[in-house]
Structures are given as C-alpha cells and as structure tokens.
Amino acid sequence: MKFNITIAFITMSLATVVSSCKKDFIDLAPVSNQTTATFFKSASDFQQGVNAVYDGLQSIRTYGKSSYYLMEVRSDNTDIQDRAALGGGASQLDLFTETSSNSFITDVYAGSYVTISRANAVLDHIDAAGIPDSSKKQFKGEALFLRALVYFDLVRLYGKVPLVIKTESTSEALNDKRNDVAVVYAQIEKDLQSAATLLPAAYTNANDYGRATAGSANGLLGKVYVTEKKWSDATNVLKNVNGYTLLTDYASLYTPANVINPEVLFTVRFKKGLSPSEGNNFFSDMVPFSFYFNGASYGGSNNNRPTHDIVAAYEGGDKRLIASLDTVSNSNATTQQKGNYVKKYLDPPGATADGGSSFPILRYADVLLLAAEALNEQGYSPAAGAGTAFDYLNQVRRRAGLNAKTAADLPDQNSFRDAIFAERRVELAFENNRWFDLIRYSKGLAIMQAHLLKEYGLQTPVLTANRLLYPIPQSEIDIHNDPANFPQNP
Incomplete structure (x- = not known):
C-alpha cells in the first residue's frame, strides 16, 4: 500500500x-x-x-x-x-x-x-x-x-x-x-x-540541559547564512554566539558523561539503560565484525568506516586523529587486527542498539570555522588579532596541537578558503558535515x-x-x- x-x-x-x-x-x-x-x-x-x-x-x-x-x-x-x-x-x-x-x-x-x-x-x-x-x-x-x-x-x-x-x-x-x-x-x-x-540563553534546571537555546538558534542561523553565501549576515549572527568555548581536550567531547559541555550548542542526546530504550546502535553499526573492547567481545558491522583518504587528511601531530578514529583494534584479548573504525561514538551498548553516545549537531569549533570563512569571503585580511579570520581558524588548530597558520602560510583569499575547507574536514569528521561542505565549496x-x-x-x-x-x-x-x-x- x-x-x-x-x-x-x-x-x-x-x-x-x-x-x-x-x-x-x-x-x-x-x-x-x-x-x-x-x-x-x-x-x-x-x-x-x-x-x-x-x-x-x-x-x-x-x-x-x-x-x-x-x-x-x-x-x-x-x-x-x-x-x-x-x-x-x-x-x-x-x-x-x-x-x-x-x-x-x-x-x-x-x-x-x-x-x-x-x-x-x-x-x-x-x-x-x-x-x-x-x-x-x-x-x-x-x-x-x-x-x-x-x-x-x-x-x-x-x-x-x-x-x-x-x-x-x-x-x-x-x-x-x-x-x-x-x-x-x-x-x-x-x-x-x-x-x-x-x-533562553541557558537553562537553570539540570533536567532541561540539552534543550535548544538562543545560542543553538543563532549558531544554526549563522550556518544557514554561510550555506546561502550570505556572508555579512553570517558574520553579524556568528559574532554574537557567546557563552561557549573550546574544550581543552578534544576527545572528551564525545564521552557520554560529558555530553553537556561549554562547546556544544546542540546535540542529539541518547541514553542507554532505559526501558523503553533511548539508546542508539552507533557502536554495533560502526565497530569491526569482531571487536574486543574493555574486556568484552562484541560484533559490529564496520559501517560508516573511515576511508584511507580521511586518515591521510590529518597533519602529523594532530590530536584529533586518535580521538576520532583508529586503524587497528583487537579481535580478541590477544589478537590485533588492522582496519579503520570510528571512535567518536565508542560507547558499548547496555543491550542491543542501546548505546549512550550522543550525536553533535553544532559545536563552537564549527561556529569559529564558519565565522572565519564568512570573514574571508568578504575580503582577505592578513591580520591575526582577536576577532579576525586567522584568530578563529587558529583557535581550532591550537586545540588540536597544531601550529597556527600565518599570512606567510595563507597569503590570499583562495589559500585561506582551502585551509578552512581542509580544517573543517578533520575537526568535524563523522559529524555529518563533509558531504554538505563538498557541495557548497563546489x-x-x-x-x-x-x-x-x-x-x-x-x-x-x-x-x-x-x-x-x-x-x-x-x-x-x-x-x-x-x-x-x-x-x-x-
């Protein structure tokens, strides 16, 4: 029917x-x-x-x-x-x-x-x-x-x-x-x-944490404007997304216990152990067929599997690589196997399809990179002080353990545009941004x-x-x- x-x-x-x-x-x-x-x-x-x-x-x-x-x-x-x-x-x-x-x-x-x-x-x-x-x-x-x-x-x-x-x-x-x-x-x-x-800008009742806020709405509106190439509108909105900050430790963004933190503007929340289930099947869908983790054996489908290309996209010393994916795992307590898998949602389920990892929709790092992009598209500037495109880009890079980019590295609008495109890929890997970035960057x-x-x-x-x-x-x-x-x- x-x-x-x-x-x-x-x-x-x-x-x-x-x-x-x-x-x-x-x-x-x-x-x-x-x-x-x-x-x-x-x-x-x-x-x-x-x-x-x-x-x-x-x-x-x-x-x-x-x-x-x-x-x-x-x-x-x-x-x-x-x-x-x-x-x-x-x-x-x-x-x-x-x-x-x-x-x-x-x-x-x-x-x-x-x-x-x-x-x-x-x-x-x-x-x-x-x-x-x-x-x-x-x-x-x-x-x-x-x-x-x-x-x-x-x-x-x-x-x-x-x-x-x-x-x-x-x-x-x-x-x-x-x-x-x-x-x-x-x-x-x-x-x-x-x-x-x-x-509201924030919620005072802990039971409301995770709901949409004014920052969620402004951040998403800025992303919409960037997608439409309304660069000035995007800048005006994104510069007023206040009250957020980058976490020091990138990996800690993805632990279920830290789902509500100062970097997340909005996330789709899951929680395991409830009846009826409010968990997800990220773990079983993404880990290898035979996967030994924290003393227990699991079976996965190894889907949404990182490609060789994304592995090669990370610069040497980028802390985000090991926090986002791995290229080896254990098939049992003593045997190591090669094969890529996503680590960001590595929360073993309490039962089938009952994982507790949440899925980030919008983070402050995304806001910073969007703001840098919008400023650059309105006119390249070599300035690197607070509130500049270089400042926004380098806040994200420094958190990843990488050297800041300077005008010597990115001397014009095109090179800066390419740098943002590359940075977004590794910063936001496996968070549903890459396909849309490929399209809007033509x-x-x-x-x-x-x-x-x-x-x-x-x-x-x-x-x-x-x-x-x-x-x-x-x-x-x-x-x-x-x-x-x-x-x-x-």
Missing part, C-alpha cells in the same frame, strides 16, 4: 507521538485516545509535545542511523565494510548508484516529516494556550528551532521539498508541491530568527570522482551535477502523481 510520507502522522493519535521518549530532560507519559486538537491544554501537555519532536531526531530514520549514511558514507570520509552482497542500499549511496527506492533515502525523508509534523502540532496550538508566557516562549522556540534544523537537512539533501508549516488534512497534503529552495530557506531563516528571541563532483577511482578503482559512474541531490522517494512521486508540481529530481 502506498503511504504519503508527508502526512504520515496527521491521522495518528498523539499517544503514539509522545509516548516513546524518556531521558534526563524528557519525561513523557502515555496519553490514550487523544488527538492534537484535544491534547494540548496544559504546560505539561506542551512539554510532552515538544519532547516528541526531540524524539524524532533520535529515530534510526534520522540521526539515530540513516542520516550519517546520506551525509558521511556518501562523502570521501567513510564507506561501508561490505559493498557487495550485504551492502544493499548503503552500497548504492557509497558508490553513487542509488535509486529512488533506496531505503536510506526514503527513511531520512520520512523521518524528517514525522519530526516536522510533531513540531507543527505544537506550533498550531501554542499561541492560544493558557499557559505561562515563559513556558509558551520556550516551547515555541524549541519547536521552531527543531523544525528549522530538519528543513535545513531536507533542502540540502533533496533540493525542492514540500514546505509544510501547519497540520494538514489528508486532502491538503495530497496537494502539497515541492517548494523552491529559496522559499524553504526563507522559512528556515524566519524560524531560527524567531527561536533566537524566544529561547568541490564535490571532482573530489568524489577521484575518490571512487583512488579508493575503489572505479571510473564509473561518471558523476554529474544531478548526483549532488538525492532523488525524492519514489513512493512520494507515485502518490502525488503530479509531474508539474511534484516532479522527480533529474
């Missing part, structure tokens, strides 16, 4: 939407036999509704798994262990042979609109709610931020997508069209601008064509601009059956 992904949650009860997520800052109680029209009454109701939006980011359809296949495996950063019989849809992404029925492409699209529908349910009712203004502002800001984040992913992955900003009936949803990219970006900007004014086709040849010995497929976007899931194309307003990507 065909099922319209964009309207998947419209006819489902709110009990299903909000009853699946329990974590430190999310405490949801099941609600039976209610719809969004009857549910949203109290502050507690809206709290649960917002928590359900966060829960959408945890899904294996999105940041719980499928997103890093579309954003990292697609790039020259990672691949999968078995690109043949066991590879399936993941192999297609890795080798640029995907079809519109690819399960990962469908899952990310579907999971994204589920999350958007939850945000819309909150936003539809929040303005008229008889709850304290402080709660109303926070909940609205959170829903706007989360909706903007998901649309930012969608528009970069698929191009034109349906812009749905309210709960729709089935008949309304069937008439959705693929909106122009500029229209989608305008809504993303609007949502984030509003969220930045509504959200380097994706050439780099990936060379990567297919170098890494796999493949000269085909010949990559064209059509491969910079994923196809719209075929199920969506079929059910809309509207080539004029809902066409497939070329």
Whole structure:
C-alpha cells in the first residue's frame, strides 16, 4: 500500500507521538485516545509535545542511523565494510548508484516529516494556550528551532521539498508541491530568527540541559547564512554566539558523561539503560565484525568506516586523529587486527542498539570555522588579532596541537578558503558535515570522482551535477502523481 510520507502522522493519535521518549530532560507519559486538537491544554501537555519532536531526531530514520549514511558514507570520509552482497542500499549511496527506492533515502525523508509534523502540532496550538508566557516562549522556540534544523537537512539533501508549516488534512497534503529552495530557506531563516528571541540563553534546571537555546538558534542561523553565501549576515549572527568555548581536550567531547559541555550548542542526546530504550546502535553499526573492547567481545558491522583518504587528511601531530578514529583494534584479548573504525561514538551498548553516545549537531569549533570563512569571503585580511579570520581558524588548530597558520602560510583569499575547507574536514569528521561542505565549496563532483577511482578503482559512474541531490522517494512521486508540481529530481 502506498503511504504519503508527508502526512504520515496527521491521522495518528498523539499517544503514539509522545509516548516513546524518556531521558534526563524528557519525561513523557502515555496519553490514550487523544488527538492534537484535544491534547494540548496544559504546560505539561506542551512539554510532552515538544519532547516528541526531540524524539524524532533520535529515530534510526534520522540521526539515530540513516542520516550519517546520506551525509558521511556518501562523502570521501567513510564507506561501508561490505559493498557487495550485504551492502544493499548503503552500497548504492557509497558508490553513487542509488535509486529512488533506496531505503536510506526514503527513511531520512520520512523521518524528517514525522519530526516536522510533531513540531507543527505544537506550533498550531501554542499561541492560544493558557499557559505561562515563559513556558509558551520556550516551547515555541524549541519547536521552531527543531523544525528549522530538519528543513535545513531536507533542502540540502533533496533540493525542492514540500514546505509544510501547519497540520494538514489528508486532502491538503495530497496537494502539497515541492517548494523552491529559496522559499524553504526563507522559512528556515524566519524560524531560527524567531527561536533566537524566544529561547533562553541557558537553562537553570539540570533536567532541561540539552534543550535548544538562543545560542543553538543563532549558531544554526549563522550556518544557514554561510550555506546561502550570505556572508555579512553570517558574520553579524556568528559574532554574537557567546557563552561557549573550546574544550581543552578534544576527545572528551564525545564521552557520554560529558555530553553537556561549554562547546556544544546542540546535540542529539541518547541514553542507554532505559526501558523503553533511548539508546542508539552507533557502536554495533560502526565497530569491526569482531571487536574486543574493555574486556568484552562484541560484533559490529564496520559501517560508516573511515576511508584511507580521511586518515591521510590529518597533519602529523594532530590530536584529533586518535580521538576520532583508529586503524587497528583487537579481535580478541590477544589478537590485533588492522582496519579503520570510528571512535567518536565508542560507547558499548547496555543491550542491543542501546548505546549512550550522543550525536553533535553544532559545536563552537564549527561556529569559529564558519565565522572565519564568512570573514574571508568578504575580503582577505592578513591580520591575526582577536576577532579576525586567522584568530578563529587558529583557535581550532591550537586545540588540536597544531601550529597556527600565518599570512606567510595563507597569503590570499583562495589559500585561506582551502585551509578552512581542509580544517573543517578533520575537526568535524563523522559529524555529518563533509558531504554538505563538498557541495557548497563546489568541490564535490571532482573530489568524489577521484575518490571512487583512488579508493575503489572505479571510473564509473561518471558523476554529474544531478548526483549532488538525492532523488525524492519514489513512493512520494507515485502518490502525488503530479509531474508539474511534484516532479522527480533529474
């Protein structure tokens, strides 16, 4: 049976939407036999509704798994262990042979609109709610931020997508069209601008740590502006992202016990040991087939596996290399084996698919590199004092144990641009940034064509601009059956 992904949650009860997520800052109680029209009454109701939006980011359809296949495996950063019989849809992404029925492409699209529908349910009712203004502002800001984040992913992955900003009936949803990219970006900007004014700078209740803040919204807005090449707007926003700092130890960013820290603007949180589970399957998906760790044996799939190319991208002495990946491991207590694997999410699960590592969406290091890029694009400057492009770049490099770059190393705008591009790769490795950076730097086709040849010995497929976007899931194309307003990507 065909099922319209964009309207998947419209006819489902709110009990299903909000009853699946329990974590430190999310405490949801099941609600039976209610719809969004009857549910949203109290502050507690809206709290649960917002928590359900966060829960959408945890899904294996999105940041719980499928997103890093579309954003990292697609790039020259990672691949999968078995690109043949066991590879399936993941192999297609890795080798640029995907079809519109690819399960990962469908899952990310579907999971994204589920999350958007939850945000819309909150936003539809929040303005008229008889709850304290402080709660109303926070909940609205959170829903706007989360909706903007998901649309930012969608528009970069698929191009034109349906812009749905309210709960729709089935008949309304069937008439959705693929909106122009500029229209989608305008809504993303609007949502984030509003969220930045509504959200608090920080939370005083420890149970709220990890929720979106004004810094989350401004930081993401700056990243959106950079992606749109609105350099002046980006600079104005990013320079006002205050209250954050780089941690001294890069590796400590990824320990579950340190998930909330002064460098993280926003992260998708997971926690193991709960029932129902709020963990992830990062560990089992990424470690080698036979993996001996901390005195115990595990079996993994060795997917999202670092390529030879990313290993070679690190400069000598870069502390981020050993914190991010390893090229050897133990298959048992006494036997060492060669093979790359991601270390950033190395938290052994309490049970199957129950790891506790969180997934960083936006860190202060990213903000610094974005700010450096925006300044350089407005005009190269050799100055290296506080608040300059060189200062922002070198803050990140010094934390990694590397020498600062000077005007002698980077004497012009092009060389500085290339340095930022290279620095982003190793600083943000395996955090879903590489594919998008390849595209916005207009380097994706050439780099990936060379990567297919170098890494796999493949000269085909010949990559064209059509491969910079994923196809719209075929199920969506079929059910809309509207080539004029809902066409497939070329």
